[in-house]
Amino acid sequence: MNILSYGLLGLLTREESSGYDLMLKIQPHWQAKHSQIYPLLSKMENDELLASRWVQQSDKPDKKMYAVTEKGIEKLLGWMITPVTAPVTRDEFNLRILCVGIAEDGSMRRILNERKNWFLERIRYFEDLKSRIPQDNLRVGSREFGSYILVQKGLMNAQTGIEWCNWVTQLLDGQAAIQDPCPSNSEN
Incomplete structure (x- = not known):
């Protein structure tokens, strides 16, 4: 299987x-x-x-x-009960971002705007899914609990994606210094 x-x-x-x-x-x-x-x-x-x-x-x-x-x-x-395999990442966007060093500023902004719009659409999509889950099923042990926490994961991922697009746009506009936006946390 x-x-x-x-x-x-x-x-x-x-x-x-x-x-x-x-x-x-x-x-x-x-x-x-x-x-x-x-x-x-x-x-x-x-x-x-x-x-x-x-x-x-x-x-x-x-x-x-x-x-x-x-x-x-x-x-x-x-x-x-079997081990979960590592996630597979296969995203054309990531491959294009690898090439931004040779791209014009306008094409970089277009790519970022396209992805930001995609993330906004994903938020709408996951909000719609979330609205269909009955409130009494939003608890540990319900059959819908897995759906609920996965919808929340999708929302969080999309929101983080938008934050990343905004951060890169700020870099392009000279409004942010090139520094690590997520310093390592050795407590994790």
């Missing part, structure tokens, strides 16, 4: 879902397309990690709903 399979199982521990709903729910955490998700669901169903049922709809095509089985939960719990 791959990591996406475990993520899908994890989402299904919360509620029965269609493949399309699973794709939407996993997007904030893992980029996946229909073409990846549906074959995994089929394989996990064949391996008895999932069960499914068809739901008839009058105004749309029938949809297949998936639920995790006890065998699926056992598989997921086994994965949960």
